[in-house]
Amino acid sequence: MKSFHSDTMKPTLKTLKLIPENKETPIHFLRNWITPSEYFYRRNHFKYPEITPQSFLLPIYGHVEAPLVFHHSYLKSMPSKKITMVLECSGNKRTYFEPKAYGEQWEDGAISHGIWKGVTLKSLLDMVVVKHGAKEIVFIGHDKGTRTDMEGIFHYARSLPIDVALQPDVLIAYELNGSTIPYEHGYPLRLIVPQWYGMASVKWLKEIQIIDHPFKGPFQTVDYVYYPHKANDLDARPVTNIKINSIIQQPLDYSILDTGTHEICGIAWSGHGSITTVELSFDNGSTWIKAKLSVDPKQKYSWTFWRYLWNVQKKGEYTILCRAEDSSGNVQPFEAEWNKKGYGFNAVYKVHIKIE
Amino acid sequence: MKSFHSDTMKPTLKTLKLIPENKETPIHFLRNWITPSEYFYRRNHFKYPEITPQSFLLPIYGHVEAPLVFHHSYLKSMPSKKITMVLECSGNKRTYFEPKAYGEQWEDGAISHGIWKGVTLKSLLDMVVVKHGAKEIVFIGHDKGTRTDMEGIFHYARSLPIDVALQPDVLIAYELNGSTIPYEHGYPLRLIVPQWYGMASVKWLKEIQIIDHPFKGPFQTVDYVYYPHKANDLDARPVTNIKINSIIQQPLDYSILDTGTHEICGIAWSGHGSITTVELSFDNGSTWIKAKLSVDPKQKYSWTFWRYLWNVQKKGEYTILCRAEDSSGNVQPFEAEWNKKGYGFNAVYKVHIKIE
Numbered sequence: 001m002k003s004f005h006s007d008t009m010k011p012t013l014k015t016l017k018l019i020p021e022n023k024e025t026p027i028h029f030l031r032n033w034i035t036p037s038e039y040f041y042r043r044n045h046f047k048y049p050e051i052t053p054q055s056f057l058l059p060i061y062g063h064v065e066a067p068l069v070f071h072h073s074y075l076k077s078m079p080s081k082k083i084t085m086v087l088e089c090s091g092n093k094r095t096y097f098e099p100k101a102y103g104e105q106w107e108d109g110a111i112s113h114g115i116w117k118g119v120t121l122k123s124l125l126d127m128v129v130v131k132h133g134a135k136e137i138v139f140i141g142h143d144k145g146t147r148t149d150m151e152g153i154f155h156y157a158r159s160l161p162i163d164v165a166l167q168p169d170v171l172i173a174y175e176l177n178g179s180t181i182p183y184e185h186g187y188p189l190r191l192i193v194p195q196w197y198g199m200a201s202v203k204w205l206k207e208i209q210i211i212d213h214p215f216k217g218p219f220q221t222v223d224y225v226y227y228p229h230k231a232n233d234l235d236a237r238p239v240t241n242i243k244i245n246s247i248i249q250q251p252l253d254y255s256i257l258d259t260g261t262h263e264i265c266g267i268a269w270s271g272h273g274s275i276t277t278v279e280l281s282f283d284n285g286s287t288w289i290k291a292k293l294s295v296d297p298k299q300k301y302s303w304t305f306w307r308y309l310w311n312v313q314k315k316g317e318y319t320i321l322c323r324a325e326d327s328s329g330n331v332q333p334f335e336a337e338w339n340k341k342g343y344g345f346n347a348v349y350k351v352h353i354k355i356e
Numbered sequence: 357m358k359s360f361h362s363d364t365m366k367p368t369l370k371t372l373k374l375i376p377e378n379k380e381t382p383i384h385f386l387r388n389w390i391t392p393s394e395y396f397y398r399r400n401h402f403k404y405p406e407i408t409p410q411s412f413l414l415p416i417y418g419h420v421e422a423p424l425v426f427h428h429s430y431l432k433s434m435p436s437k438k439i440t441m442v443l444e445c446s447g448n449k450r451t452y453f454e455p456k457a458y459g460e461q462w463e464d465g466a467i468s469h470g471i472w473k474g475v476t477l478k479s480l481l482d483m484v485v486v487k488h489g490a491k492e493i494v495f496i497g498h499d500k501g502t503r504t505d506m507e508g509i510f511h512y513a514r515s516l517p518i519d520v521a522l523q524p525d526v527l528i529a530y531e532l533n534g535s536t537i538p539y540e541h542g543y544p545l546r547l548i549v550p551q552w553y554g555m556a557s558v559k560w561l562k563e564i565q566i567i568d569h570p571f572k573g574p575f576q577t578v579d580y581v582y583y584p585h586k587a588n589d590l591d592a593r594p595v596t597n598i599k600i601n602s603i604i605q606q607p608l609d610y611s612i613l614d615t616g617t618h619e620i621c622g623i624a625w626s627g628h629g630s631i632t633t634v635e636l637s638f639d640n641g642s643t644w645i646k647a648k649l650s651v652d653p654k655q656k657y658s659w660t661f662w663r664y665l666w667n668v669q670k671k672g673e674y675t676i677l678c679r680a681e682d683s684s685g686n687v688q689p690f691e692a693e694w695n696k697k698g699y700g701f702n703a704v705y706k707v708h709i710k711i712e
Contacts, residue, residue: 009375012368015382017608019365026371102610102673102710148614149712252373254458258504317458354458356505 024109046145085301101342118173159215242271273327380465402501441657457698474529598627629683
């Protein structure tokens with residue numbers, strides 16, 4: 001007779017799709033500073049790639065003096081670096097756009113926070129000696145398949161501008177949270193790009209190509225682009241850094257509480273610097289109250305936990321707003337910038353509470 | 357190195373709350389005729405009760421000639437009956453009400469379909485000899501706790517009118533899907549009331565009381581009541597039978613498909629008889645096309661699977677409507693009857709699809 005304690009108190013991933021597998025972190029029920037690997041959100045464009053001996057080899061070639069093939073075990077023998085960072089899908093919160101955007105209807109859980117260990121991409125690029133005139137670095141994953149909008153088989157592939165790729169915290173990672181990266185998250189090698197949305201952190205890294213021209217792959221020029229107009233593709237801008245954002249984890253939207261003191265708690269994050277303020281409003285934004293932050297200044301890519309003790313004596317319906325500000329001065333807007341593919345939703349967060 | 361096949365292709369329950377535990381069946385990803393027990397939705401009012409020796413005793417008393425205490429093992433020695441039925445929480449689909457109703461924001465997954473084995477309640481009531489003038493049978497669960505809206509500790513308790521309680525398919529169940537009822541679903545004994553919403557099927561059954569007056573417990577007279585007006589409690593009606601309802605399981609809402617043939621599939625169910633028709637509309641309800649049903653006429657409390665092959669060549673955005681009809685002539689309405697606590701949402705189901 002199994003004890004129910006073993007399988008309750010435990011949240012589970014929310015399934016959005018099975019093939020390819022897309023599942024959300026149960027973010028409202030996790031107050032872990034580091035998201036356990038089994039709770040990391042899973043976002044796939046294609047079915048999981050097969051792992052072969054080639055999966056352990058990483059060729060770096062193209063516009064370089066000395067192309068090289070790095071073996072997984074060699075990379076593990078090199079000086080390593082650890083980065084603690086927020087990984088967020090640019091489609092996180094897509095379901096909140098009005099009018100709705102087509103695609104995976106992510107709620108709040110396409111975000112996780114982990115410790116990645118690997119070698120710096122810069123150290124590898126120094127070894128192959130990038131030639132003058134190099135513009136972008138292309139990262140190609142082992143995952144591949146068809147698209148609904150064009151013919152052919154495509155590998156998932158993304159590029160970074162050379163200056164971003166050379167940032168000292170961009171990693172070729174082989175560990176997540178102290179263990180080998182799980183299959184679902186890019187084993188054996190994954191690119192890790194702090195402060196950028198997750199589409200940049202290419203999983204199951206197959207090869208790296210240095211080019212002297214802009215990369216035109218569909219995951220670079222068709223997807224992960226902000227299209228602000230429904231009718232046309234004018235004013236398109238690429239998706240890059242994570243926008244200032246936050247959620248209220250507890251209490252849950254449309255929950256019923258009694259009078260008394262309740263803890264309101266949540267998370268705030270940004271790809272443009274650290275979180276400086278999280279504010280709550282109980283009067284639709286006329287006045288704002290600062291929440292208490294737990295910040296670790298050493299962790300510049302981390303999320304920030306926040307809390308506020310709410311004493312409520314009057315029965316009735318309340319709307320609680322939450323907004324965060326980062327060290328670059330970015331603040332969550334009341335209205336998110338609508339875009340056709342539904343990326344980067346970061347409007348002021350709202351929960352509706354009934355006190356009875 | 358674990359195989360990813362073992363933990364993909366597997367959906368998981370969606371967590372709505374941990375204490376008390378409320379989790380949804382991942383209904384869009386299960387095409388099992390019988391919902392595996394681990395995928396049954398979990399709906400709790402209080403934390404799980406402790407199991408003690410008393411949990412295996414079932415007293416039946418009150419307005420009877422010969423009160424008796426039945427032991428779990430004695431019940432298992434009696435002639436048994438199996439019922440295959442839909443179990444649906446009356447709050448299923450609550451999140452779709454506009455204006456939204458407070459409470460657990462169930463999407464489509466507060467529904468499961470299982471095989472319950474037990475003894476008929478009637479056989480036990482015959483043994484205690486219900487006295488003339490008995491009006492209701494009260495079922496009290498071991499689960500108890502506080503409420504936000506009144507002082508005190510309450511056990512979960514519900515009553516049935518005597519005529520409903522005497523229906524030959526109302527069971528005191530001890531098995532689900534061929535095994536002991538899991539803890540989360542009422543072990544060791546659970547009342548099973550076919551065709552009624554789940555609130556009637558009291559879990560962790562503690563005692564049964566026969567009364568000659570209406571039962572006034574809060575889960576009978578405050579909760580599980582349709583309150584059609586926001587401002588007052590006029591025209592209140594108790595929640596009883598499951599309303600005619602259906603969902604489209606696949607494709608998912610706001611998904612993107614290519615041109616060609618796609619299977620549209622789903623489930624339909626009713627607590628007022630069997631499903632006679634499931635229709636789809638691609639023109640907002642002007643015209644309807646019949647879906648293909650897989651019905652098992654022997655299973656009068658079961659859900660019905662349905663499917664339709666959709667050949668689509670024109671790119672663009674589509675809205676697909678789905679509605680079911682039952683053998684009593686009930687049809688899903690375009691608009692669900694709004695009620696303050698958000699029970700019985702059964703409006704025509706909609707998915708939005710983009711073909712590109």
